[in-house]
Amino acid sequence: MSWLDYHAIMSDQIFVPRVPPASESELMERCRAISGKTLGQLAASADVVVPKDLRRHKGWVGGFLESLLGADAGTSARPDFTQLGIELKTLPLAATGMPKESTYVCTVDMSEYGEMPWEQSWLRRKLAKVLWLPVEGVSAVPLIDRYVGMGFLWSPDSQQAALLRQDWEELMEMLLTVGPESVTARQGEVLQIRPKAANSRMQVAGLTMDGEQTQINPRGFYLRPAFTKAILDSNKACR
Amino acid sequence: MSWLDYHAIMSDQIFVPRVPPASESELMERCRAISGKTLGQLAASADVVVPKDLRRHKGWVGGFLESLLGADAGTSARPDFTQLGIELKTLPLAATGMPKESTYVCTVDMSEYGEMPWEQSWLRRKLAKVLWLPVEGVSAVPLIDRYVGMGFLWSPDSQQAALLRQDWEELMEMLLTVGPESVTARQGEVLQIRPKAANSRMQVAGLTMDGEQTQINPRGFYLRPAFTKAILDSNKACR
DNA sequence: ACGGATCCAATGGTGGATCCCG
DNA sequence: CGGGATCCACCATTGGATCCGT
Numbered sequence A, B: 001m002s003w004l005d006y007h008a009i010m011s012d013q014i015f016v017p018r019v020p021p022a023s024e025s026e027l028m029e030r031c032r033a034i035s036g037k038t039l040g041q042l043a044a045s046a047d048v049v050v051p052k053d054l055r056r057h058k059g060w061v062g063g064f065l066e067s068l069l070g071a072d073a074g075t076s077a078r079p080d081f082t083q084l085g086i087e088l089k090t091l092p093l094a095a096t097g098m099p100k101e102s103t104y105v106c107t108v109d110m111s112e113y114g115e116m117p118w119e120q121s122w123l124r125r126k127l128a129k130v131l132w133l134p135v136e137g138v139s140a141v142p143l144i145d146r147y148v149g150m151g152f153l154w155s156p157d158s159q160q161a162a163l164l165r166q167d168w169e170e171l172m173e174m175l176l177t178v179g180p181e182s183v184t185a186r187q188g189e190v191l192q193i194r195p196k197a198a199n200s201r202m203q204v205a206g207l208t209m210d211g212e213q214t215q216i217n218p219r220g221f222y223l224r225p226a227f228t229k230a231i232l233d234s235n236k237a238c239r
Numbered sequence C: 001a002c003g004g005a006t007c008c009a010a011t012g013g014t015g016g017a018t019c020c021c022g
Numbered sequence D: 001c002g003g004g005a006t007c008c009a010c011c012a013t014t015g016g017a018t019c020c021g022t
Helices: A024-034 A039-045 A060-069 A122-126 A158-177 A225-237 B024-034 B039-045 B060-069 B122-126 B158-177 B225-237
Strands: A087-093 A103-107 A130-136 A152-154 A191-195 A204-207 A213-216 A219-223 B087-093 B103-107 B130-136 B152-154 B191-195 B204-207 B213-216 B219-223
Touching (some): A024 A130, A060 A087, A060 A130, A103 A122, A130 A225, A158 A191, A219 A225, B024 B130, B060 B087, B060 B130, B103 B122, B130 B225, B219 B225
Parallel strands (some): A087 A130, B087 B130
Antiparallel strands (some): A103 A219, A130 A152, A191 A219, A204 A213, B130 B152, B191 B219, B204 B213
C-alpha cells in the first residue's frame, strides 16, 4: 500500500487559518483541507518558501504543518493544540508505507530519575492524545512535490499503553542501574533512548549510577518505526 | 571638576587585545592605552560601528569596552575577567563629574529569599573587586566623540562594605515582610531595588509574603549615583 | 537498517545598561 | 530628579525532526 491511502478528498480552497482550532472536529476539518495537497501547493498559498531538501532544515515539515493547522503553544510546555490537549506528530512514510524514521517524543530528564511513576511521566502525557499526520517521505521525490496525507487522532489502546509503560519503566530502571552512558538505542521493544542534541559535544547535568553529578550528552525518547506502523494500521482497521 | 580628570596619557598605538589580560597590571596597562581616546577612535581601530545614540543600544558602551579590554566570561557566571576575579563597570559621567545614572549590579532572586547570609550574597561577590571605567556621558556630546577616562580598581572599604551590607539586609528583610511588590526604589541609602526587565509585562516566579508562588516583574539591585560618586572621590584621594 | 550524530528556527533568560515622564 | 520602564545582543535551550556511516 502507498502513502496515498492517507489522502482525503481534494479541495480547491485556499487554506489559511493561523488561529487555534476551537474543537477536535474543526481540527480534523483542517486536516481534511490540507490532505491530498503537496507541500509546494500549501506553501504557495501560505506565502512560504519550501527548502530544497531537509538536510539543513530537518524540522521544517513539522513546523510548517503546525503553523498551517494553527498550533499555538510555541515554545511553552506543550501540547501543540493547547485548548484541545492534542500533540501533533508528522510521520514521514517511505514508498512502502513504512514510517521512514523513528519518532522523537520528548527528552530524557537526566537530572532526576527514580521516584517518577509512569502515570506522571512526560512521555505518557505527550502520547496521551496525538494527531498523526502522514507525509510522503520518499527521498527521490523533491520536497516541494511531496503529498500530505489525512491526519488521524490516536490515543494508546490498552496493549499499546502496556508496551510503552513496560519499555519506559525498563529504560528508566536501566538509567539507574547501569548508568545513562550505558543505555543504548538497542534497549526497548517499541521505545528507545537515543542522543538528542545539536551534536555529541553537547553536555547537560546528569547523575552517575552512584548518584554523583556528571555531564552527559542529552538523550531523548523515540518510538520505533514498527510501533508507529502499527498505529497507522490500527487506524485503517477502524475506518 | 570634569570627567577629564580621569584621563591618562594619550597614546598613538592602535589598541587590539581581544585575549584576556594575564594580570592586574596588564589589565591596567590596557586601561591606560584606551583612556584619553574617544569611543569613535577606539571603534575605528577595532573596526566597529558606533551607534548614533544609546536610545536603542543602551548597553553598547559597556559591551564594547568589555570586548576591547579582553573580558572573557561571555554569558557564564561572571566575573568579566575570569582569571583575575574582576568585574568591569562603565560609569557615565555628567559634565559636573557626577555619575549620570545609577549602576546596575545584579538581579534580585525572587524565588528564594531569607536563608541567604550577606557573606554569600551575589551582590557582595559582584562588588568584591570592580574595575570602574569612567566614560563621558554628556547627552549633548555625540556618542562617537565621547572620551574614555582612566579606569581604576576598587574594593569596598570597611565603611562602604558596612553601608552595602546594611542596605542589602534591610532590603532582603523587606522582601519578606512587606512582599516584593511593595519594595520601592525609595528604600536603601546607597543601594536600591528597581525593575530590571525588557518591560513591565515580563514576569518571573516569585514568592508572596505568605510564601505562596506568584508572578512578579523582575527586579535588580542598583547603586545610587551618590555612592558611585563617593567611590570616584575616594580613588582620587589615593592618587 | 538503524544507532549514534546532527541541523535549524524560535524563544527565553542574562548581561550590558539608559530612557523618560510626572 | 529619580523611580519605574525600557532596549539590544548574545547565548543556551527547546521543539521540530532527519542524516549518514558502519
